[in-house]
Structure formats: structure tokens, C-alpha cells
Amino acid sequence: MRAGIIGCGAIGSFLAREIDRGNVAHMKLVALFDIDLNKVYKLVESLEHKPQIADSFEKFLKLPVDFVIEAASQQAVFQYAEKILKQKKPLLLMSAGALADDRLREKLFRVARENNTKIYIPSGAIAGLDGLKAMSNVRLHRARLTTRKSPSALGVKTEKPVVVFSGNAHEAAKRYPQNINVAIAFGLAAHAIDILQVEIVADPGVSRNIHTIEVEGEAGKLEITLENFPFPDNPKTSFLAALSALQVLKNIASNVVIGG
Numbered sequence: 001m002r003a004g005i006i007g008c009g010a011i012g013s014f015l016a017r018e019i020d021r022g023n024v025a026h027m028k029l030v031a032l033f034d035i036d037l038n039k040v041y042k043l044v045e046s047l048e049h050k051p052q053i054a055d056s057f058e059k060f061l062k063l064p065v066d067f068v069i070e071a072a073s074q075q076a077v078f079q080y081a082e083k084i085l086k087q088k089k090p091l092l093l094m095s096a097g098a099l100a101d102d103r104l105r106e107k108l109f110r111v112a113r114e115n116n117t118k119i120y121i122p123s124g125a126i127a128g129l130d131g132l133k134a135m136s137n138v139r140l141h142r143a144r145l146t147t148r149k150s151p152s153a154l155g156v157k158t159e160k161p162v163v164v165f166s167g168n169a170h171e172a173a174k175r176y177p178q179n180i181n182v183a184i185a186f187g188l189a190a191h192a193i194d195i196l197q198v199e200i201v202a203d204p205g206v207s208r209n210i211h212t213i214e215v216e217g218e219a220g221k222l223e224i225t226l227e228n229f230p231f232p233d234n235p236k237t238s239f240l241a242a243l244s245a246l247q248v249l250k251n252i253a254s255n256v257v258i259g260g
């Protein structure tokens, strides 16, 4: 499978190097695109097998790519996703927060269906989406996400823990778009975007990005807390997010997929 990556920052570069080293069976990296060409050149220097460089999205679309990885921004999802899906190419979306926009989400899901292709949304910085999906086959009573980050990661100054946001997922998407990827992956997996309550806490006592997901429903109760180490190249991103995308790529190539 010939992969193309849009966005050569922390996650895109990590995935590019993993594919380049042969760590994803049957996948070859053939194309890179970033609005910041310097990022692309820097990444290409570190790769053994040199992919083609596109200096515009239009050129990227013309390259012989079978699988597209978006690791750029929510804006990139608005700009490019529909065109990629219309070319019948499967698309892995890191910037899942863009799907908080109901119109965009419904359009992309429809275009994927009409073109018989797939959208992959990795678990990202959280885990347990298999359980959430299973539990959502019956009624859920309650869904809650609590995110705890250092004040600097949330752009606030405080000397004690303070709740900077409390409300539903739609409001969180508008007020804290950079923190919404996790909420959207959670909400979509549990079919619970409309009942999902989000709380964001700025806590000077933490250096990790801590996410607690809680769900209660007819199948029982699920609660998972993750304490994620930041990614060295971009402290706003959790290392686990990049690893979860790598795992999605490995699952695609694997003959045995564990976890549902």
C-alpha cells in the first residue's frame, strides 16, 4: 500500500519514520505534503527511502497514493478530506476534532459511503474505544470526559487547579478546539456526542496530559484514566496519540485484529 502523509509535524514525522523503517507491513511511504515546506525537507533528510514532495495539495492529489494520513490540522480536514475520499482513497484522520462540525461530519461520512472507502479515526490520546463502541449497542445514561493539563498547555496562569471549561461537547469544540480531538473520538465511538459532558482543568500540579473517560449505561460502567507523556517534538501532543495512529496502520495490514 502506497501511503501519503499530509502534515509533517510531530505525528506525521513519527509515522513517516516508522513506515520508512519497514515497521508497517505492506506499507510504503510515497508522498509528503505540508504547507511549511521546510518541515517536509527536514523530514525527508531523515528518511532512507525518499518519497515525492508535493508543494501544493493539488499536486499531492495527483501522486500515486493508495492511503492518506492527515496529521495536519482541523483546517486541513475542512480543506482536503472530501477531495481525498472522492478519489476513493481511505483516509486516516488525526484532527478528528474537525468532525465536531455536524455538517462536515455528515458530509464526509456520506462521501466515504458513496465512494466505498473508509475514514479511520485513531483512539488518539485516549483508550477503551473498543469498550465504548460495544457499550453503545445498548442505552448509555451518562458520558463524561475530564481532561487535566498544565496551565501552560491550556494557555492560562493559575497557582491552583481551576476548571477552565465545563459543558457539553459542542460547546467544548467551539471554546477549546485544540483540546477537542479526544472528546470527538470518544463521542463518536460511544454514539454519545449529544450527551457527552466535558470538563477541562488547568492544574499546576501535573506535567502529563491526563484524560479520564467515564460511561454508564445498560451494559455497566466504564472508567479509564490515562496519564500521557507529552511528545518531545510537540508537548501539546501526547506520545500515545502518535502510537495509536501507528497501531491503526498496523491493524490494516494485519491478518489478526485484536480488540473490537
Ligand SMILES: NC(=O)c1ccc[n+]([C@@H]2O[C@H](COP(=O)([O-])OP(=O)(O)OC[C@H]3O[C@@H](n4cnc5c(N)ncnc54)[C@H](O)[C@@H]3O)[C@@H](O)[C@H]2O)c1
Residues within 6 Å of the ligand: 006, 007, 008, 009, 010, 011, 012, 033, 034, 035, 036, 039, 071, 072, 073, 074, 075, 076, 079, 094, 095, 096, 122, 123, 124, 125, 126, 178, 181, 182, 185, 233, 234, 236, 237, 238, 241
Ligand atoms: N486524535 C488525537 O487524540 C490527537 C492527539 C494529538 C494531536 N492531534 C491532532 O493531530 C494533528 C497533528 O498533530 P501534531 O502534534 O503532529 O501537530 P504539529 O503542529 O506538530 O504538526 C502539524 C503540521 O501540519 C502542517 N499543517 C497544518 N495545517 C496544514 C494544512 N492546512 N495543510 C498542510 N499542512 C498543514 C503544519 O505546517 C505542521 O507541520 C493536529 O491537528 C492535532 O490537533 C490529535
